[in-house]
Amino acid sequence: MSDPPTNIRALQADQVLEVTWPDDRVDRLRYHLLRSECPCASCRNEWTGERVLDPASIRPDLKLVGMENIGTYAVQLAWNDGHSSGLFSWETLRALGDESRGPV
Numbered sequence: 001m002s003d004p005p006t007n008i009r010a011l012q013a014d015q016v017l018e019v020t021w022p023d024d025r026v027d028r029l030r031y032h033l034l035r036s037e038c039p040c041a042s043c044r045n046e047w048t049g050e051r052v053l054d055p056a057s058i059r060p061d062l063k064l065v066g067m068e069n070i071g072t073y074a075v076q077l078a079w080n081d082g083h084s085s086g087l088f089s090w091e092t093l094r095a096l097g098d099e100s101r102g103p104v
């Protein structure tokens with residue numbers, strides 16, 4: 001289990017979700033990445049993990065319209081395309097942060 005972020009901020013103008021971790025690492029996750037990596041059952045095949053959603057179909061003016069903590073382990077993100085079933089665990093956010101950072 002990852003420790004929860006100490007802060008999550010939506011930077012709407014930049015389309016970036018800024019996540020601050022207890023170890024002071026700050027990840028800036030692009031909305032497009034988050035939306036395309038949505039882990040819910042309609043965007044991703046539950047068994048194979050294969051992506052069902054076509055990233056090209058994501059609207060360019062993507063905005064976050066809601067953000068809700070799910071217990072102490074995840075955050076649920078709601079988008080202006082009407083999609084809100086994606087639960088992003090801290091592990092997932094952390095992994096996406098690694099990914100957007102690229103190889104160290």
Ligand SMILES: [Zn+2]
Nearest residue numbers: 038040043086
């Ligand atoms: Zn989804």
